[in-house]
Amino acid sequence: MLTPIILKNNDIPKFSKSVKFKFDVQRNKWIINAPERVIELNESAAEILQLINGKISIKTITNKIKNKYVHTPEDLILNDIIKLLQLLADKRFVIK
Amino acid sequence: MKNQYIEIPYAILCELTHRCPLSCPYCTNPINLEKKSNEIDTNTWKRLITEASNMGVLQIHFSGGEPTVRKDLEELINHANSLDLYTNLITSAVLLNEDRIKKLYDSGLDHVQVSFQDDNSKSGDKIAGYKAHEKKIKICKLIRKIGLPLTINAVMHRQNLHNLENIIKMAVDLDAERIEVAQVQYYGWALKNIEAFLPTRKQLDITTKLVNRYKKKLKGILVFDYVVPDYYAKKPKVCLGGWAKRFINVTPSGRVLPCHAAESIDYLEFDNIKDKSLAWIWENSKSFNEFRGSSWMSEPCKSCDRKEVDWGGCRCQAYALTGDPYATDPTCEKSPYRKVLDKPLSAVGKKIIPEFKYRKIKVKKSIFGIGHNSKKNI
Numbered sequence: 035m036l037t038p039i040i041l042k043n044n045d046i047p048k049f050s051k052s053v054k055f056k057f058d059v060q061r062n063k064w065i066i067n068a069p070e071r072v073i074e075l076n077e078s079a080a081e082i083l084q085l086i087n088g089k090i091s092i093k094t095i096t097n098k099i100k101n102k103y104v105h106t107p108e109d110l111i112l113n114d115i116i117k118l119l120q121l122l123a124d125k126r127f128v129i130k
Numbered sequence: 131m132k133n134q135y136i137e138i139p140y141a142i143l144c145e146l147t148h149r150c151p152l153s154c155p156y157c158t159n160p161i162n163l164e165k166k167s168n169e170i171d172t173n174t175w176k177r178l179i180t181e182a183s184n185m186g187v188l189q190i191h192f193s194g195g196e197p198t199v200r201k202d203l204e205e206l207i208n209h210a211n212s213l214d215l216y217t218n219l220i221t222s223a224v225l226l227n228e229d230r231i232k233k234l235y236d237s238g239l240d241h242v243q244v245s246f247q248d249d250n251s252k253s254g255d256k257i258a259g260y261k262a263h264e265k266k267i268k269i270c271k272l273i274r275k276i277g278l279p280l281t282i283n284a285v286m287h288r289q290n291l292h293n294l295e296n297i298i299k300m301a302v303d304l305d306a307e308r309i310e311v312a313q314v315q316y317y318g319w320a321l322k323n324i325e326a327f328l329p330t331r332k333q334l335d336i337t338t339k340l341v342n343r344y345k346k347k348l349k350g351i352l353v354f355d356y357v358v359p360d361y362y363a364k365k366p367k368v369c370l371g372g373w374a375k376r377f378i379n380v381t382p383s384g385r386v387l388p389c390h391a392a393e394s395i396d397y398l399e400f401d402n403i404k405d406k407s408l409a410w411i412w413e414n415s416k417s418f419n420e421f422r423g424s425s426w427m428s429e430p431c432k433s434c435d436r437k438e439v440d441w442g443g444c445r446c447q448a449y450a451l452t453g454d455p456y457a458t459d460p461t462c463e464k465s466p467y468r469k470v471l472d473k474p475l476s477a478v479g480k481k482i483i484p485e486f487k488y489r490k491i492k493v494k495k496s497i498f499g500i501g502h503n504s505k506k507n508i
Contacts, residue, residue, distance in 0.1 A: 036302075036305065036351050037350075037351075038349060038350025038351055039350055050279070050307075051240075051277065051278075051279050052240070052241055052279030052307055052308075054216055054240065056214065058186070058188065060138055060185075060186030061138060061186065065188065067188055067189060067216035067240075068216075069218065069241045069243070069279065069281050069307070069308055070189075070218070070243075070281070070308075070310075070355065072140055072141075072188050072189065123350060124349050124350045125353050126307045126308070126350065126351075126353060
Protein backbone atom coordinates (compact mmCIF):
# COMPACT_ATOMS: atom_id res chain seq x y z
CA MET A 35 0.00 0.00 0.00
CA LEU A 36 1.03 3.55 -0.68
CA THR A 37 2.50 5.41 2.28
CA PRO A 38 1.64 9.05 2.94
CA ILE A 39 4.26 11.65 2.09
CA ILE A 40 5.83 13.55 4.98
CA LEU A 41 7.72 16.51 3.55
CA LYS A 42 11.11 17.59 4.92
CA ASN A 43 13.63 20.37 4.15
CA ASN A 44 15.57 18.53 1.50
CA ASP A 45 12.59 17.08 -0.37
CA ILE A 46 11.94 18.30 -3.89
CA PRO A 47 8.21 18.92 -4.23
CA LYS A 48 6.20 18.83 -7.43
CA PHE A 49 2.54 18.95 -8.39
CA SER A 50 0.82 15.62 -8.96
CA LYS A 51 -0.79 14.78 -12.27
CA SER A 52 -4.25 15.32 -10.74
CA VAL A 53 -3.81 19.08 -10.31
CA LYS A 54 -3.06 22.10 -12.45
CA PHE A 55 -1.62 25.24 -10.93
CA LYS A 56 -2.21 28.33 -13.00
CA PHE A 57 -2.89 32.04 -13.07
CA ASP A 58 -6.52 32.75 -13.81
CA VAL A 59 -6.81 35.96 -15.80
CA GLN A 60 -10.57 36.35 -15.24
CA ARG A 61 -10.31 36.26 -11.44
CA ASN A 62 -6.83 37.81 -11.35
CA LYS A 63 -5.66 35.08 -8.99
CA TRP A 64 -3.43 32.02 -8.88
CA ILE A 65 -5.49 28.88 -8.52
CA ILE A 66 -5.12 25.13 -8.18
CA ASN A 67 -7.45 23.13 -10.40
CA ALA A 68 -8.03 19.82 -8.63
CA PRO A 69 -10.60 17.01 -8.89
CA GLU A 70 -14.03 18.59 -8.26
CA ARG A 71 -12.51 21.66 -6.64
CA VAL A 72 -10.80 24.93 -7.32
CA ILE A 73 -8.50 26.37 -4.68
CA GLU A 74 -8.00 30.12 -4.91
CA LEU A 75 -4.65 31.10 -3.45
CA ASN A 76 -3.60 34.14 -1.50
CA GLU A 77 -0.50 36.05 -2.59
CA SER A 78 2.04 34.42 -0.32
CA ALA A 79 0.87 30.89 -1.05
CA ALA A 80 0.93 31.65 -4.78
CA GLU A 81 4.45 33.04 -4.46
CA ILE A 82 5.72 29.81 -2.91
CA LEU A 83 3.89 27.54 -5.33
CA GLN A 84 5.25 29.39 -8.34
CA LEU A 85 8.70 28.19 -7.32
CA ILE A 86 7.71 24.53 -7.43
CA ASN A 87 9.22 23.03 -10.56
CA GLY A 88 10.23 19.50 -9.53
CA LYS A 89 13.87 20.57 -9.52
CA ILE A 90 14.48 22.55 -6.36
CA SER A 91 14.16 21.55 -2.71
CA ILE A 92 12.00 23.11 -0.02
CA LYS A 93 15.19 24.54 1.51
CA THR A 94 16.08 26.24 -1.80
CA ILE A 95 12.53 27.57 -2.13
CA THR A 96 12.92 29.04 1.38
CA ASN A 97 16.20 30.72 0.38
CA LYS A 98 14.53 32.32 -2.60
CA ILE A 99 11.62 33.58 -0.52
CA LYS A 100 13.47 34.79 2.59
CA ASN A 101 14.90 37.98 1.06
CA LYS A 102 11.40 39.37 0.78
CA TYR A 103 10.70 38.83 4.47
CA VAL A 104 13.84 40.24 6.08
CA HIS A 105 12.20 40.69 9.48
CA THR A 106 11.00 37.10 9.73
CA PRO A 107 13.36 34.39 11.01
CA GLU A 108 14.27 31.83 8.33
CA ASP A 109 13.08 28.90 10.47
CA LEU A 110 9.63 30.38 10.64
CA ILE A 111 9.51 30.85 6.87
CA LEU A 112 10.68 27.27 6.31
CA ASN A 113 8.05 25.97 8.73
CA ASP A 114 5.30 27.90 7.00
CA ILE A 115 6.35 26.60 3.60
CA ILE A 116 6.44 23.00 4.84
CA LYS A 117 3.04 23.48 6.47
CA LEU A 118 1.50 24.72 3.23
CA LEU A 119 3.06 21.97 1.09
CA GLN A 120 2.18 19.27 3.62
CA LEU A 121 -1.45 20.39 3.52
CA LEU A 122 -1.39 19.91 -0.25
CA ALA A 123 0.50 16.60 0.05
CA ASP A 124 -2.20 15.31 2.43
CA LYS A 125 -4.67 15.88 -0.38
CA ARG A 126 -2.29 14.22 -2.86
CA PHE A 127 -1.94 17.49 -4.81
CA VAL A 128 1.79 17.71 -4.12
CA ILE A 129 4.23 14.80 -4.32
CA LYS A 130 8.02 14.51 -4.13
CA MET B 131 -29.46 46.71 -14.79
CA LYS B 132 -27.18 43.74 -14.33
CA ASN B 133 -28.12 41.40 -11.52
CA GLN B 134 -25.63 42.04 -8.69
CA TYR B 135 -25.46 38.31 -8.02
CA ILE B 136 -24.07 37.37 -11.42
CA GLU B 137 -20.61 35.90 -10.84
CA ILE B 138 -18.05 34.11 -12.97
CA PRO B 139 -19.03 30.44 -13.28
CA TYR B 140 -16.48 27.82 -12.15
CA ALA B 141 -17.61 24.60 -13.71
CA ILE B 142 -19.67 23.25 -16.55
CA LEU B 143 -21.09 19.75 -16.70
CA CYS B 144 -21.69 18.48 -20.21
CA GLU B 145 -24.13 15.60 -20.39
CA LEU B 146 -22.97 14.47 -23.82
CA THR B 147 -25.66 11.82 -24.07
CA HIS B 148 -28.30 10.05 -22.04
CA ARG B 149 -27.46 6.73 -23.67
CA CYS B 150 -26.02 4.31 -21.11
CA PRO B 151 -25.69 0.54 -20.93
CA LEU B 152 -26.41 0.68 -17.19
CA SER B 153 -29.86 1.34 -15.77
CA CYS B 154 -29.16 2.34 -12.16
CA PRO B 155 -32.41 3.10 -10.32
CA TYR B 156 -30.87 6.22 -8.72
CA CYS B 157 -29.62 7.74 -11.97
CA THR B 158 -29.34 11.53 -11.74
CA ASN B 159 -30.59 11.97 -15.31
CA PRO B 160 -34.15 13.23 -15.67
CA ILE B 161 -37.11 10.85 -16.04
CA ASN B 162 -37.58 12.00 -19.62
CA LEU B 163 -34.34 10.93 -21.25
CA GLU B 164 -33.08 12.34 -24.52
CA LYS B 165 -32.79 10.17 -27.61
CA LYS B 166 -29.62 9.99 -29.68
CA SER B 167 -31.31 11.83 -32.54
CA ASN B 168 -31.72 14.90 -30.30
CA GLU B 169 -28.06 15.11 -29.29
CA ILE B 170 -26.15 18.23 -30.35
CA ASP B 171 -23.21 17.77 -32.70
CA THR B 172 -19.47 18.06 -32.16
CA ASN B 173 -19.17 21.63 -33.44
CA THR B 174 -21.93 22.89 -31.18
CA TRP B 175 -20.22 21.29 -28.16
CA LYS B 176 -16.91 22.84 -29.23
CA ARG B 177 -18.45 26.28 -29.54
CA LEU B 178 -20.00 25.90 -26.11
CA ILE B 179 -16.63 24.87 -24.63
CA THR B 180 -14.89 27.89 -26.19
CA GLU B 181 -17.59 30.20 -24.83
CA ALA B 182 -17.34 28.62 -21.37
CA SER B 183 -13.59 29.19 -21.33
CA ASN B 184 -14.04 32.82 -22.42
CA MET B 185 -16.47 33.35 -19.54
CA GLY B 186 -13.91 32.13 -16.98
CA VAL B 187 -15.11 28.57 -16.44
CA LEU B 188 -12.18 26.58 -15.00
CA GLN B 189 -13.39 23.00 -15.02
CA ILE B 190 -15.31 20.90 -17.48
CA HIS B 191 -16.95 17.59 -16.63
CA PHE B 192 -17.84 15.20 -19.43
CA SER B 193 -20.72 13.12 -18.24
CA GLY B 194 -23.88 11.41 -19.43
CA GLY B 195 -25.48 8.92 -19.61
CA GLU B 196 -22.29 7.24 -20.53
CA PRO B 197 -20.09 9.85 -22.24
CA THR B 198 -17.80 7.27 -23.83
CA VAL B 199 -20.58 6.23 -26.24
CA ARG B 200 -19.79 9.51 -28.04
CA LYS B 201 -17.06 8.92 -30.62
CA ASP B 202 -16.11 12.61 -30.51
CA LEU B 203 -15.23 12.51 -26.79
CA GLU B 204 -11.48 12.72 -27.45
CA GLU B 205 -11.97 15.64 -29.82
CA LEU B 206 -13.99 17.52 -27.20
CA ILE B 207 -11.45 16.80 -24.44
CA ASN B 208 -8.64 17.89 -26.72
CA HIS B 209 -10.49 21.12 -27.47
CA ALA B 210 -11.14 21.86 -23.78
CA ASN B 211 -7.55 21.02 -22.94
CA SER B 212 -6.24 23.41 -25.59
CA LEU B 213 -8.23 26.16 -23.83
CA ASP B 214 -6.56 25.25 -20.52
CA LEU B 215 -9.75 23.91 -18.91
CA TYR B 216 -9.41 21.18 -16.28
CA THR B 217 -11.01 18.13 -17.88
CA ASN B 218 -12.81 15.43 -15.91
CA LEU B 219 -14.49 12.32 -17.29
CA ILE B 220 -17.40 10.92 -15.28
CA THR B 221 -17.93 7.37 -16.50
CA SER B 222 -19.24 3.92 -15.64
CA ALA B 223 -16.05 2.65 -17.34
CA VAL B 224 -17.76 -0.42 -18.80
CA LEU B 225 -17.28 0.57 -22.45
CA LEU B 226 -13.57 1.43 -22.06
CA ASN B 227 -10.56 -0.62 -23.06
CA GLU B 228 -6.81 -0.01 -22.92
CA ASP B 229 -6.65 1.53 -26.39
CA ARG B 230 -9.46 4.01 -25.66
CA ILE B 231 -7.97 5.00 -22.29
CA LYS B 232 -4.67 5.74 -24.05
CA LYS B 233 -6.51 7.91 -26.56
CA LEU B 234 -8.25 9.77 -23.75
CA TYR B 235 -4.91 10.25 -22.01
CA ASP B 236 -3.35 11.55 -25.22
CA SER B 237 -6.21 13.98 -25.76
CA GLY B 238 -5.18 15.70 -22.50
CA LEU B 239 -7.69 14.32 -20.01
CA ASP B 240 -6.82 15.41 -16.46
CA HIS B 241 -8.92 13.11 -14.30
CA VAL B 242 -11.33 10.17 -14.39
CA GLN B 243 -14.19 9.46 -12.04
CA VAL B 244 -15.63 5.94 -12.03
CA SER B 245 -18.86 5.08 -10.26
CA PHE B 246 -19.26 1.88 -8.25
CA GLN B 247 -22.55 0.35 -7.15
CA ASP B 248 -21.14 -1.93 -4.42
CA ASP B 249 -18.05 -3.89 -3.37
CA ASN B 250 -19.12 -7.11 -5.11
CA SER B 251 -20.55 -8.14 -8.50
CA LYS B 252 -23.67 -9.87 -7.23
CA SER B 253 -25.13 -6.76 -5.64
CA GLY B 254 -23.32 -4.21 -7.83
CA ASP B 255 -24.57 -5.78 -11.05
CA LYS B 256 -28.10 -6.05 -9.72
CA ILE B 257 -28.18 -2.33 -8.93
CA ALA B 258 -26.61 -1.40 -12.28
CA GLY B 259 -28.86 -3.81 -14.22
CA TYR B 260 -25.71 -4.83 -16.10
CA LYS B 261 -22.67 -7.06 -15.62
CA ALA B 262 -20.53 -4.10 -14.68
CA HIS B 263 -18.58 -4.66 -11.48
CA GLU B 264 -15.73 -6.90 -12.62
CA LYS B 265 -15.27 -4.81 -15.73
CA LYS B 266 -15.05 -1.63 -13.66
CA ILE B 267 -12.31 -3.17 -11.51
CA LYS B 268 -10.37 -4.20 -14.59
CA ILE B 269 -10.73 -0.78 -16.25
CA CYS B 270 -9.77 1.14 -13.10
CA LYS B 271 -6.50 -0.81 -12.99
CA LEU B 272 -5.83 0.13 -16.61
CA ILE B 273 -6.68 3.78 -15.93
CA ARG B 274 -4.03 3.86 -13.21
CA LYS B 275 -1.56 1.83 -15.29
CA ILE B 276 -1.80 4.40 -18.06
CA GLY B 277 -1.35 7.13 -15.48
CA LEU B 278 -4.66 8.96 -15.18
CA PRO B 279 -5.70 10.17 -11.71
CA LEU B 280 -8.77 8.32 -10.43
CA THR B 281 -11.72 9.07 -8.16
CA ILE B 282 -14.03 6.28 -7.08
CA ASN B 283 -17.59 7.46 -6.79
CA ALA B 284 -19.32 5.11 -4.36
CA VAL B 285 -23.06 5.60 -4.48
CA MET B 286 -24.33 4.59 -1.06
CA HIS B 287 -27.75 3.69 0.38
CA ARG B 288 -29.49 1.31 2.78
CA GLN B 289 -28.66 -1.76 0.67
CA ASN B 290 -24.88 -1.30 0.50
CA LEU B 291 -23.83 0.93 3.42
CA HIS B 292 -22.70 -2.14 5.36
CA ASN B 293 -20.08 -2.70 2.62
CA LEU B 294 -18.57 0.78 2.78
CA GLU B 295 -15.44 -0.36 4.61
CA ASN B 296 -14.74 -2.84 1.79
CA ILE B 297 -15.42 -0.19 -0.83
CA ILE B 298 -12.88 2.12 0.82
CA LYS B 299 -10.33 -0.71 0.83
CA MET B 300 -11.16 -1.40 -2.81
CA ALA B 301 -10.47 2.26 -3.67
CA VAL B 302 -7.08 2.06 -1.94
CA ASP B 303 -6.26 -1.22 -3.72
CA LEU B 304 -7.16 0.40 -7.04
CA ASP B 305 -4.77 3.27 -6.19
CA ALA B 306 -7.51 5.88 -6.45
CA GLU B 307 -6.49 9.27 -5.10
CA ARG B 308 -9.95 10.17 -4.01
CA ILE B 309 -13.29 8.66 -3.05
CA GLU B 310 -16.71 10.24 -3.08
CA VAL B 311 -18.91 8.57 -0.52
CA ALA B 312 -22.07 9.89 -2.08
CA GLN B 313 -25.35 8.95 -0.50
CA VAL B 314 -28.20 8.86 -2.95
CA GLN B 315 -29.97 12.21 -3.33
CA TYR B 316 -33.68 11.94 -3.94
CA TYR B 317 -34.72 13.41 -7.28
CA GLY B 318 -36.11 11.85 -10.44
CA TRP B 319 -35.31 8.15 -10.59
CA ALA B 320 -34.02 8.01 -7.03
CA LEU B 321 -37.21 9.59 -5.69
CA LYS B 322 -39.21 6.84 -7.44
CA ASN B 323 -37.05 4.33 -5.57
CA ILE B 324 -36.71 6.12 -2.25
CA GLU B 325 -37.97 3.23 -0.12
CA ALA B 326 -35.35 0.95 -1.63
CA PHE B 327 -32.54 3.37 -0.85
CA LEU B 328 -33.11 5.71 2.10
CA PRO B 329 -30.96 4.46 5.01
CA THR B 330 -31.95 4.47 8.66
CA ARG B 331 -30.64 7.11 11.03
CA LYS B 332 -28.60 4.40 12.75
CA GLN B 333 -26.99 3.33 9.46
CA LEU B 334 -26.16 6.94 8.71
CA ASP B 335 -24.55 7.51 12.12
CA ILE B 336 -22.43 4.36 11.77
CA THR B 337 -21.36 5.50 8.28
CA THR B 338 -20.39 8.99 9.42
CA LYS B 339 -18.22 7.54 12.19
CA LEU B 340 -16.61 5.11 9.75
CA VAL B 341 -15.88 7.83 7.20
CA ASN B 342 -14.33 10.08 9.85
CA ARG B 343 -12.16 7.22 11.12
CA TYR B 344 -10.88 6.37 7.64
CA LYS B 345 -10.38 10.02 6.70
CA LYS B 346 -7.80 10.23 9.49
CA LYS B 347 -6.33 6.80 8.88
CA LEU B 348 -5.88 7.37 5.14
CA LYS B 349 -4.64 10.96 5.26
CA GLY B 350 -2.26 11.44 2.34
CA ILE B 351 -3.47 8.24 0.68
CA LEU B 352 -7.15 8.66 -0.08
CA VAL B 353 -9.03 11.96 -0.08
CA PHE B 354 -12.66 11.74 1.05
CA ASP B 355 -15.69 13.67 -0.06
CA TYR B 356 -18.71 12.72 2.00
CA VAL B 357 -22.28 13.51 0.97
CA VAL B 358 -25.02 12.71 3.48
CA PRO B 359 -28.70 12.18 2.69
CA ASP B 360 -30.15 15.54 3.67
CA TYR B 361 -33.46 14.12 4.91
CA TYR B 362 -31.67 13.71 8.24
CA ALA B 363 -30.10 17.16 8.26
CA LYS B 364 -31.10 20.16 10.37
CA LYS B 365 -29.90 22.62 7.80
CA PRO B 366 -30.38 22.24 4.06
CA LYS B 367 -27.49 21.56 1.72
CA VAL B 368 -25.91 24.47 -0.10
CA CYS B 369 -26.92 23.10 -3.47
CA LEU B 370 -24.09 23.69 -5.99
CA GLY B 371 -22.98 26.75 -4.03
CA GLY B 372 -26.27 28.50 -4.83
CA TRP B 373 -28.56 28.59 -7.87
CA ALA B 374 -26.80 30.00 -10.97
CA LYS B 375 -23.81 31.03 -8.90
CA ARG B 376 -20.96 28.73 -9.94
CA PHE B 377 -22.27 25.91 -12.03
CA ILE B 378 -23.76 25.24 -15.47
CA ASN B 379 -25.27 22.00 -16.73
CA VAL B 380 -25.86 21.27 -20.41
CA THR B 381 -28.19 18.46 -21.52
CA PRO B 382 -27.53 16.20 -24.53
CA SER B 383 -29.89 18.30 -26.65
CA GLY B 384 -28.17 21.57 -25.68
CA ARG B 385 -30.52 22.92 -23.05
CA VAL B 386 -28.56 24.96 -20.52
CA LEU B 387 -29.59 24.45 -16.89
CA PRO B 388 -28.53 25.92 -13.54
CA CYS B 389 -28.36 22.37 -12.13
CA HIS B 390 -28.77 18.85 -13.50
CA ALA B 391 -32.19 18.39 -11.88
CA ALA B 392 -33.56 21.83 -12.81
CA GLU B 393 -35.91 20.43 -15.46
CA SER B 394 -37.87 18.78 -12.64
CA ILE B 395 -39.17 22.30 -11.94
CA ASP B 396 -41.44 21.79 -14.88
CA TYR B 397 -42.79 25.31 -15.35
CA LEU B 398 -39.33 26.77 -15.97
CA GLU B 399 -38.26 27.39 -19.54
CA PHE B 400 -34.68 26.72 -20.50
CA ASP B 401 -32.66 28.26 -23.28
CA ASN B 402 -30.74 26.17 -25.77
CA ILE B 403 -27.12 26.65 -26.80
CA LYS B 404 -28.26 26.16 -30.40
CA ASP B 405 -30.16 29.48 -30.18
CA LYS B 406 -28.21 31.64 -27.71
CA SER B 407 -24.66 32.18 -26.50
CA LEU B 408 -23.64 30.69 -23.17
CA ALA B 409 -22.81 34.13 -21.74
CA TRP B 410 -26.27 35.43 -22.72
CA ILE B 411 -27.93 32.44 -21.06
CA TRP B 412 -25.82 32.77 -17.89
CA GLU B 413 -26.76 36.42 -17.48
CA ASN B 414 -30.24 36.65 -18.96
CA SER B 415 -31.98 33.28 -19.06
CA LYS B 416 -35.14 33.48 -17.02
CA SER B 417 -34.46 30.07 -15.52
CA PHE B 418 -31.06 31.21 -14.24
CA ASN B 419 -32.39 34.42 -12.74
CA GLU B 420 -35.47 32.81 -11.20
CA PHE B 421 -33.68 31.77 -7.97
CA ARG B 422 -30.41 33.63 -8.31
CA GLY B 423 -29.36 35.52 -5.17
CA SER B 424 -31.89 35.90 -2.35
CA SER B 425 -34.52 38.39 -3.52
CA TRP B 426 -36.92 35.60 -4.61
CA MET B 427 -37.15 34.23 -1.08
CA SER B 428 -40.18 34.20 1.18
CA GLU B 429 -40.29 33.50 4.92
CA PRO B 430 -38.67 31.88 6.86
CA CYS B 431 -35.72 32.21 4.43
CA LYS B 432 -36.19 35.94 3.87
CA SER B 433 -35.28 36.97 7.41
CA CYS B 434 -32.92 34.06 8.11
CA ASP B 435 -29.29 34.92 8.88
CA ARG B 436 -28.21 31.94 6.77
CA LYS B 437 -30.08 33.05 3.65
CA GLU B 438 -26.84 33.84 1.83
CA VAL B 439 -25.07 30.85 3.36
CA ASP B 440 -27.28 28.00 2.19
CA TRP B 441 -29.38 30.01 -0.30
CA GLY B 442 -32.67 28.47 0.86
CA GLY B 443 -31.42 24.95 0.15
CA CYS B 444 -32.36 23.04 -2.95
CA ARG B 445 -35.07 24.46 -5.24
CA CYS B 446 -35.72 21.15 -6.98
CA GLN B 447 -36.24 19.41 -3.66
CA ALA B 448 -38.52 22.20 -2.38
CA TYR B 449 -40.65 21.90 -5.52
CA ALA B 450 -40.69 18.08 -5.57
CA LEU B 451 -41.73 17.80 -1.93
CA THR B 452 -43.95 20.86 -1.38
CA GLY B 453 -45.14 21.85 -4.85
CA ASP B 454 -43.84 25.37 -4.15
CA PRO B 455 -40.43 26.14 -5.71
CA TYR B 456 -40.08 29.29 -3.56
CA ALA B 457 -40.59 27.39 -0.31
CA THR B 458 -37.78 26.80 2.16
CA ASP B 459 -36.16 23.43 1.46
CA PRO B 460 -38.12 21.03 3.72
CA THR B 461 -34.85 19.55 4.99
CA CYS B 462 -34.33 22.82 6.90
CA GLU B 463 -35.50 22.61 10.53
CA LYS B 464 -37.17 26.02 10.10
CA SER B 465 -39.30 24.86 7.17
CA PRO B 466 -43.05 24.82 7.83
CA TYR B 467 -43.16 21.86 5.43
CA ARG B 468 -40.73 19.75 7.46
CA LYS B 469 -43.48 17.18 8.03
CA VAL B 470 -43.45 16.16 4.34
CA LEU B 471 -40.34 14.16 5.22
CA ASP B 472 -42.32 12.10 7.75
CA LYS B 473 -43.76 9.79 5.12
CA PRO B 474 -40.50 8.71 3.49
CA LEU B 475 -38.74 8.61 6.86
CA SER B 476 -41.49 6.48 8.41
CA ALA B 477 -40.97 3.90 5.66
CA VAL B 478 -37.25 3.70 6.35
CA GLY B 479 -35.91 0.31 7.34
CA LYS B 480 -39.07 -1.61 6.42
CA LYS B 481 -38.25 -5.29 6.19
CA ILE B 482 -39.60 -5.68 2.69
CA ILE B 483 -37.46 -3.73 0.25
CA PRO B 484 -39.37 -2.80 -2.91
CA GLU B 485 -38.10 -3.95 -6.31
CA PHE B 486 -36.09 -1.39 -8.26
CA LYS B 487 -37.75 0.79 -10.83
CA TYR B 488 -34.86 0.83 -13.30
CA ARG B 489 -33.92 3.85 -15.39
CA LYS B 490 -34.95 3.46 -19.00
CA ILE B 491 -35.46 5.52 -22.10
CA LYS B 492 -39.06 5.55 -23.23
CA VAL B 493 -38.73 3.99 -26.68
CA LYS B 494 -39.79 0.67 -28.12
CA LYS B 495 -36.51 -0.48 -29.59
CA SER B 496 -32.96 -0.01 -28.37
CA ILE B 497 -31.34 3.24 -29.35
CA PHE B 498 -28.06 2.47 -27.63
CA GLY B 499 -26.56 0.76 -30.64
CA ILE B 500 -24.07 -1.11 -28.50
CA GLY B 501 -26.00 -4.34 -28.15
CA HIS B 502 -25.50 -4.92 -24.43
CA ASN B 503 -28.93 -4.30 -23.10
CA SER B 504 -31.08 -6.88 -21.51
CA LYS B 505 -34.75 -6.63 -22.45
CA LYS B 506 -35.85 -4.97 -19.24
CA ASN B 507 -33.58 -1.99 -19.84
CA ILE B 508 -34.88 -1.06 -23.21
